Amino acid sequence: MDTRFQTAVASIGELLRGWRERRALSQLALALQAGVSSRHLSFVETGRAQPGRDLILRLAEELDIPLRERNALLVSAGFAPVFEAGAFDDPAFDGIRAIVDLTLARHKPFPAYLIDRHWNIVRSNAAVPALYEGVDAALLRPPINVIRLVLHPGGLAPRVLNLGTWRLHYVAMLRRQIQMTADPQLEHLLREVLAYPGPTDSGHEPLAGPAVPLIIQTRLGRLSFISATTVFGSAADVTLEEVALELLHPADAFTESAVLRAS
Structure with missing residues (x-):
């Protein structure tokens, strides 16, 4: 041979x-x-x-x-795998999906979504459509990638007022994930993100407070959100270990009132 x-x-x-x-x-x-x-x-x-x-x-x-x-x-090593890796739509995930869907529904009218290990949106509550106005249609075709959506010049990037900070944040997150997982698809995403035009540092963006908000200009005005991430503890299934809930909370009174009025 x-x-x-x-x-x-x-x-x-x-x-x-x-x-x-x-x-x-x-x-x-x-x-x-x-x-x-x-x-x-x-x-x-x-x-x-x-x-x-x-x-x-x-x-x-x-x-x-x-x-x-x-x-x-x-x-x-010649052994059978021991950890299940079912699709998120499998009946085995009925209970988990119910928890996720309830969380997404209760978080409206503020944005929330479930992402996989590659930052692709698995489920979403589709809140605040004003955030996505003007985004290139190709970026909104499933699977929507959160990092690409925020940083791509055809996405939210032109309206993200602290883009340099978020670029650094996502690059650091991707590098940590690659270090933990050695995932080649994440390596490809990192190379793509680093090739985007735009600010490469946040030196002109003074930081204040314990968390960095995502500040974005929309037809509703200047909206500011704090992101909170939830993962499932003690996961024994590959799929469950690799998903996370991202909830965007209003970071100031104006954002809260603007979104509530528009809902």
Whole structure:
């Protein structure tokens, strides 16, 4: 068989070493945390020893590896994945969807949405349509990406009055996520965002208060929102671990009254 064009597949040892180095841990430090000998961990990383499923899961827990990537580690070692990864519309999520839909409905008339790991909107309460007036129609086609919607020059960016601050915020968030997940789709999104024209720093935008609002000019006036994020604790499903609720709260009295009047 001609193997010249086969892509090399990383071994379980190489994958574990990559995650350990990503977390900036020495072999000794990880071995102590996981309750194994550093010699055995060294043998696992170099391929001289094959780890069992329990050891892989224990190391993954200590390395805080996302559930999706834990499944990938297990498969690379010849084991079946142990974490479910159902679609959000599956019947198994009926209870979770009910909680999400109730939260979205109760938050109206202020914007709220559920996003996936790539910042795509899964569900939304479609509040404050004035926010999206003038946005390029292509950016509003599903799946709508929140970061792209805010920072793209055809999106909200021309009307975001503290765009430099939010650009820095989203870039920092993406870099942290990439560090945690090694997700190539997030890496692609980061490269795209860095290529957008616009301010690259927030030095001209003095910060005040404990949280940075999203300040945007609309036909309702200058609106200011504080974002609050909610994730599901103790998630044992890949899909549930990767979604988050984003709720935009009015940051000042004018925003609250303007949105209430328009609803």
